Amino acid sequence: MSKLLAALLLLLFSTSSFAAQRIVILAPAAADIIEKLDASEMVVGKTRNVEEFPQAQKVGSHIRPNLELITALDPDLLIISSNKFFSQEMAKKIDAELFYYTPETLEEILQQTSQLAQLIDRKDQALKLIGAQWQKLKRLEPIKNKPKVIYEITEVPLTVAGSKNIIADIIKAAGGIFINTGHRKMLRFNPEAILAQKPNLYIWQVGPMNQAPSPPAERGQYRLLQADYLQVDQLQFSRANTRSFDNVLELNTYFHERQN
Amino acid sequence: MAELRVENLQFSRDDFRLQLDMVEIKSGEKVAILGENGSGKSTLLQLLCGLLQGHGTISYNNQSLQEIPFNKRAQLFSLLPQFSEVIFPFCVEEVVLFGRFPHAQGNSFSDEDKKLSEQQLEKLDLLHLRKRQFTQLSGGEKRRVMLARVLNQQAPIIYLDEPNSSLDIRHTLEIFELLGGRNETVISPVHDINLAERFFDRFLLLKHGRLLADVTGDQLTPELLTETYDVQVTCGTAAFTFQHQ
Amino acid sequence: MKKLLILIFVITLATSCLIGSTAINPFSPSPVERDILLGLRLPRVLFSAVIGAMLGLSGSVYQLTLKNPLADSFTTGAASSSALGAVLAIALGLPLPLVPLIALGTGLIGLFTVYRLSKTNGVINPVTMILAGVVMNIVASAVISFAKYFFEDSLSSIVFWLMGGFFVVDWGKLTLCAVVLLFAYLLFAGKALQLNLLALDEHSAQSLGINVDRLRTVAFVVATALVAVAVSHTGIIGFVGLIVPHVSRSLFGSDMHNNLFFSSLLGALLLVLADAASRSIIPGGAELPVGIITALLGGVFFLYLLQTRRERFWHG
Numbered sequence: 001m002s003k004l005l006a007a008l009l010l011l012l013f014s015t016s017s018f019a020a021q022r023i024v025i026l027a028p029a030a031a032d033i034i035e036k037l038d039a040s041e042m043v044v045g046k047t048r049n050v051e052e053f054p055q056a057q058k059v060g061s062h063i064r065p066n067l068e069l070i071t072a073l074d075p076d077l078l079i080i081s082s083n084k085f086f087s088q089e090m091a092k093k094i095d096a097e098l099f100y101y102t103p104e105t106l107e108e109i110l111q112q113t114s115q116l117a118q119l120i121d122r123k124d125q126a127l128k129l130i131g132a133q134w135q136k137l138k139r140l141e142p143i144k145n146k147p148k149v150i151y152e153i154t155e156v157p158l159t160v161a162g163s164k165n166i167i168a169d170i171i172k173a174a175g176g177i178f179i180n181t182g183h184r185k186m187l188r189f190n191p192e193a194i195l196a197q198k199p200n201l202y203i204w205q206v207g208p209m210n211q212a213p214s215p216p217a218e219r220g221q222y223r224l225l226q227a228d229y230l231q232v233d234q235l236q237f238s239r240a241n242t243r244s245f246d247n248v249l250e251l252n253t254y255f256h257e258r259q260n
Numbered sequence: 261m262a263e264l265r266v267e268n269l270q271f272s273r274d275d276f277r278l279q280l281d282m283v284e285i286k287s288g289e290k291v292a293i294l295g296e297n298g299s300g301k302s303t304l305l306q307l308l309c310g311l312l313q314g315h316g317t318i319s320y321n322n323q324s325l326q327e328i329p330f331n332k333r334a335q336l337f338s339l340l341p342q343f344s345e346v347i348f349p350f351c352v353e354e355v356v357l358f359g360r361f362p363h364a365q366g367n368s369f370s371d372e373d374k375k376l377s378e379q380q381l382e383k384l385d386l387l388h389l390r391k392r393q394f395t396q397l398s399g400g401e402k403r404r405v406m407l408a409r410v411l412n413q414q415a416p417i418i419y420l421d422e423p424n425s426s427l428d429i430r431h432t433l434e435i436f437e438l439l440g441g442r443n444e445t446v447i448s449p450v451h452d453i454n455l456a457e458r459f460f461d462r463f464l465l466l467k468h469g470r471l472l473a474d475v476t477g478d479q480l481t482p483e484l485l486t487e488t489y490d491v492q493v494t495c496g497t498a499a500f501t502f503q504h505q
Numbered sequence: 506m507k508k509l510l511i512l513i514f515v516i517t518l519a520t521s522c523l524i525g526s527t528a529i530n531p532f533s534p535s536p537v538e539r540d541i542l543l544g545l546r547l548p549r550v551l552f553s554a555v556i557g558a559m560l561g562l563s564g565s566v567y568q569l570t571l572k573n574p575l576a577d578s579f580t581t582g583a584a585s586s587s588a589l590g591a592v593l594a595i596a597l598g599l600p601l602p603l604v605p606l607i608a609l610g611t612g613l614i615g616l617f618t619v620y621r622l623s624k625t626n627g628v629i630n631p632v633t634m635i636l637a638g639v640v641m642n643i644v645a646s647a648v649i650s651f652a653k654y655f656f657e658d659s660l661s662s663i664v665f666w667l668m669g670g671f672f673v674v675d676w677g678k679l680t681l682c683a684v685v686l687l688f689a690y691l692l693f694a695g696k697a698l699q700l701n702l703l704a705l706d707e708h709s710a711q712s713l714g715i716n717v718d719r720l721r722t723v724a725f726v727v728a729t730a731l732v733a734v735a736v737s738h739t740g741i742i743g744f745v746g747l748i749v750p751h752v753s754r755s756l757f758g759s760d761m762h763n764n765l766f767f768s769s770l771l772g773a774l775l776l777v778l779a780d781a782a783s784r785s786i787i788p789g790g791a792e793l794p795v796g797i798i799t800a801l802l803g804g805v806f807f808l809y810l811l812q813t814r815r816e817r818f819w820h821g
Contacts, residue, residue, distance in 0.1 A: 063657050156601050157665040157672045157740075182791045188665055191673070192545040193790025195537065196527035208658030211598025220675045224540040311708050334714025341708040347572050348704050348759045358702055362714045367698050368762070406709075413713065 004107050007114040008130065019121035020077035020097060025050060026065050027081035030101040032241035033113050034079075036129050037122040045073045049208075070094060077119060103240045105169040106137075106248070129242070136245045141256040143175030147200035147228075150179045153186050153238075155204075155213035160189045166240035167203075174251035176201065191221045201258075202227045207234020228258065263287040263445060264308070264320055264417065271307055271314030278303055278314070278469040285445060285462075287416065292456040293449040295466035296489050301449035302342055304466065305419050308447070309339050320417075334362035338413035342421040344406045346394045352405050353390040356380055359412030380412045383438065399426035407435060420448040424455065433504040453485060454498065506757070510767070514774050521781035522550050526790040549674045552738075553780040553795075554773040555682045556671075557745055559735040561772020562686070563728040564746030565753070565764050566693060569703050570724040571631045577746035578732040581634065581725075582641030584743075586615020587736040589645040592663050596656035605678075605737040612733025615641055616726065629721050668794030669742035671780060678738060685734050689727050690769060697761040700724065704759065742796045744803040745772050755810055775803060 024045035025031050031050045034043060043053040047062045057073060060066035063085045070078070075096045080086045082102060091098050099119060103109040110130045117126030149171045151161040161167040162184040171178040179197050181187050194202075202225070204216055216222050217229050237247055269280040278300045285291055293301045306312040310325050310333060318325040320336050328336065338359070346355055359380070360373035381387050384404050389397065394405060403426050410418060418439075424432040436459040439446050450456040456463065463480050465472040465488045473484055485493040523529050525546055529538045560578065567576040578584035590611030594604045619641050623634035653663055666672075693700065699720055702710045710717050732746070753767035779798040786793050 061657050063660070064654070154662045156595065156604065157662065157670055159661065159665065180789070182787070182789055186661065187791040188670070188794065190526050190784055190790045190792050192541045193526035195541050195545065197790070198537070209662065211659070212600045214601055219673070221545055221673060224537070224544060306708070309708070309712055311711060330711070330716045331714040334712060337712070339708060339712035341706060341712075343706065344709050345706050346704050348569065348574075348754065350701075350704060350759045354701075354758075354760060358705065358713065361698065361702060364698060367695055369698075409709075419712075 004111050004114075007111045008127075010114070010118070018097065018119065020119050022073065022075045023077045023079065023120065024059060024070055024073060024075040024096075025053075025056075025079045026059075026062050026086055027079050027101040028062055029081070029103075029239035029241050030079045030116070032239070032243060033101075033109075033116060033129075034120075036242055037113070037117055037120065037125045039120050039122055042120060044075060045070060065090075067093060079116070104164050104166060106133075106166075106173055106244060109133075109166075109240050109242075109244060133242060133245045136249055137173065139249065140173070140175065140252045143252070143255045143259060145259040147176050147255060147258065148179055148198065149176040149201045149203060150181070150194055150197065150199040152202065152204040152210070152213075152216065154210045155216075158189050158191060159186045160194075161185070162187045165238075166244055167237065170237075170244055170247050170251060173248045175255050176251065195222075195225055199225070199227050201230060203230045203232055205232050205234040205237055207238070209234055209238075230254065264447075265317070265322075266308070267317040267319075269307060269314055269316035269318065271303065271312060273303075276300070276303075276469060278307070280304070280316075280471050283464065283471070283474060285447065287445055288443055289445050289462055290440065290460045291445070291447045291462045291464060292460035293447070293464045293466060294453065294456060294485075294488060295449075295472075299466040300469040301466055302421055303469075304464075305339070305421055305447070305449060309333075309337065309419060311339075331362060334413065334415065336415055337417035337419060338410045338415040339419045340406055340410045340421060340423060342425070344402075349393040349395050351390070352386060352392050352394055352397070353377065353381070355394050355405055356386075356408045356412055359409040362413060362415075376414075377408075377412055380408045383411075384408045385434070400428060400431060403427055404431060404435070415444070417445040417447065420446065422449055422451060424450070424452070429502055430504070433502060437504055453493075507766075510770060510774075514770055514777075517774060517777055518550060518554065521777050522546050524781045525784045526788075545674070548676055548679050549671050549780070550777060552671055552674045552679050552682065553776045555679065555686050556735045556739050556742070557773040557776025558769040559682065559686050559689075559731045559772070560742065560745040560776070561749040561753075561768040561770075562690060562693065562765060563731040563735075564748075564772075565750035565761075565768035566700070566724050566728040567746070568750050569700055569761065569764075570721045570728070571634055572703070573631065573635055574751065575747070576635060578729075578736070579642060579743065579747075580638050581729060581732075582615050582619050582638035582645065583612055583729040583732040584736050584741055585642045585645035585649070586618075587612030587733045588667060588741050589615075589648055591666060591737060591740070592649050592652050595662050595666060596652045596659045598659075608737030609733050612729070612737060615645070616729040616733065620722070620725065628718050629725070631721075634725070665794060666740045669740040669796030669799075670783065670792065670794050671739055682734060682738065685731065686769075689731050690765065692727060693724070693765050694762070696720065696724075697765060700761040700765075701759075740794075740796070742776070742799055744796075744800045744807075745775055748803040748807045749775060752806065752810060775799060778802065 021042055022044045023042045025043060026047055028047055028050050031052045035052050040053055043056045045059040046053055046056045048058045059069040065086055067090055071094055077097045079099045079101050099116060101112055103112050110133060113130060114126050117123055151167045153159045153161055160181050162182045163180055164183060165185045168178045179199055202216055204213060236243055264285040266280055266283045271278045295301050307314050308318060357369055357377045360369055381390055386404060386408055407423060423435060440459050457480060461477055463475050467488055472488055482493040482495050523531055527541060529542055564577045567581060568574055587608045591604050591608035594607040619637045622637040623629055653660055699715050702713055702715050707717055749772045750768045753764055753771050757763045757767045779802055780795050782798050783793045783795040
């Protein structure tokens with residue numbers, strides 16, 4: 001919490017000389033933040049799976065961004081998720097500020113929103129946006145009977161969300177217990193370990209990563225599992241942005257109804 | 261009755277043609293096939309074994325080769341190819357036992373098969389090598405093991421493609437004497453004319469895929485050999501002569 | 506030696522049933538433990554044994570019939586063409602129960618293609634077959650790479666699948682694979698004597714009364730079907746089919762009676778061990794792809810054998 005406060009204070013009192021005008025978004029999760037900060041018109045480039053900003057040019061995917069297209073757009077701010085797919089060497093070729101959008105918790109979403117807002121000079125909007133998210137969390141119902149939750153990313157091979165995934169913090173904030181699977185974003189996992197952990201709720205995502213999974217309730221290996229199953233939309237759940245806060249609310253409501 | 265009969269045999273591959281009008285070989289004959297490199301000796305052998313397909317008739321005991329199924333062929337004739345190898349490390353004993361395959365009942369060799377193999381090893385002076393890996397033997401040793409395998413097959417006709425290649429003179433003599441003393445028909449391309457003359461009693465002389473002559477020992481003249489090999493052949497005393505002790 | 510090895514295998518099977526992310530008390534299991542043991546652990550251990558035996562057996566037959574110590578499911582293109590189907594099915598988001606079926610389908614198509622290419626004048630040429638298999642491998646890899654590139658969302662699924670592992674095991678799949686294995690094993694074991702003769706040169710083998718071409722065709726088709734079935738269920742598990750036949754040849758001789766048996770047994774043993782390791786190396790239920798472990802275990806042991814008993818492997 002202190003980190004967020006520090007970021008907010010900085011946001012209020014800093015006077016930044018730099019204000020980006022031309023943004024290229026290579027981190028799809030950040031698109032929502034930029035849009036909500038009223039900076040849509042600044043976006044000149046985006047990856048192909050970003051639906052917002054119809055006017056922006058597509059510059060490849062977040063895994064394989066096209067350096068030529070990006071250079072041609074002459075951006076002054078690049079929002080990336082890591083150096084895994086967009087290396088330092090590539091960054092050096094482009095004369096633009098680099099912003100790493102990598103929130104792993106709800107707090108970090110807000111913190112990085114405020115940092116981003118400074119770079120594009122959208123302080124007022126940021127304060128409003130952060131305040132609104134904060135308000136959402138205040139509406140949470142207390143959950144007495146906290147469910148143990150596991151989150152399936154893909155069925156074959158079985159992979160689940162780890163503690164570095166935003167899902168973990170969403171579940172915790174909503175009043176559930178996230179089953180600690182490992183300190184990564186996603187992990188290849190063993191069905192028997194799931195049985196042994198005895199989750200009360202099994203969330204399975206359906207989306208581009210898990211296109212046609214069979215409903216877990218019908219899978220033989222979970223015959224013995226006494227859990228509820230909840231299907232969610234991958235694109236809604238897996239990106240860390242303001243949607244994450246809505247997801248907290250929705251999950252919280254679900255938890256609340258479930259315990260009654 | 262002729263055991264092997266070849267009629268109007270024709271075979272061609274690229275620009276090589278082999279043609280044989282009529283040859284009959286009787287049971288127990290020892291036939292050497294002579295001729296220069298590329299004259300068609302090995303090709304003829306492969307045709308006779310059914311490894312190559314030509315036109316014309318090849319028949320064993322009046323039965324056409326094509327009508328004889330693979331497993332029955334193995335009981336009619338055995339073959340030692342010019343180059344015979346074993347990949348993967350089988351031991352000598354196992355390789356010789358392979359020769360009993362046409363007689364094996366079911367999926368394993370009988371004690372009888374094993375006994376016969378042992379006798380075969382003994383005859384060819386190979387008993388001391390029986391447990392050795394075939395792949396580790398010298399060229400001559402390999403040749404003798406393969407010969408043991410072929411003899412172990414106990415077929416009435418034995419085809420040997422240059423049986424003495426990579427053999428020293430002692431083993432060459434041993435083997436040819438051994439073959440000479442057996443009842444089987446032996447048909448064998450041989451390069452050493454003197455050895456052929458000494459141990460075989462009938463000679464098929466091939467040149468450019470055609471049968472130049474089909475003669476017995478006393479008809480094998482220097483003139484005929486001169487024509488076969490395009491070298492001047494004269495009859496004289498060799499610098500060395502060899503006799504098996 | 507044979508009995509000792511079988512004993513070791515049985516002990517390994519039993520022990521690995523107790524190894525995994527959850528500790529199981531074999532003497533007084535709780536209901537959950539018993540469910541895990543019987544519903545998940547046991548079928549998976551048995552499945553890994555069956556798949557290991559399939560891969561070992563196919564390798565043993567491949568090496569002999571193709572006369573090549575490097576022949577295995579990769580060099581013959583069987584593994585990669587099966588993988589191709591599975592990867593495309595995953596990438597296109599087809600229902601998951603279809604994945605093994607499609608993998609089997611493309612595996613058989615790959616088999617047929619390689620088989621046709623390597624047949625000249627009605628006779629199979631082992632060298633052409635390896636070449637055709639390697640080219641098949643390259644083509645399949647290219648399409649797989651394309652799938653990885655184009656279907657980025659499925660990338661992690663594809664990559665994990667390609668690294669191999671036992672994803673979902675149930676008694677039905679186990680029975681299917683066990684039946685396929687048993688059929689193939691009995692077929693090969695019944696032809697062990699003839700298969701031995703394939704170690705000879707072609708002419709010698711044929712003169713001993715073997716229809717070399719037919720035998721080679723049957724052996725190739727059945728071995729490839731084994732690989733296709735195995736790969737379609739587990740993804741690519743490398744090195745078992747390549748190494749295990751060499752190891753058993755080096756330890757128990759080249760005779761196919763023994764080699765078929767020991768290749769199957771050692772393949773099963775290796776994969777049971779590797780899968781037990783993949784289940785338990787990372788604490789907390791995360792799994793390591795089993796292909797990584799087979800390659801490590803098998804590779805190190807192979808290097809050791811290569812150093813110490815090289816002459817018993819191969820002379821060509």
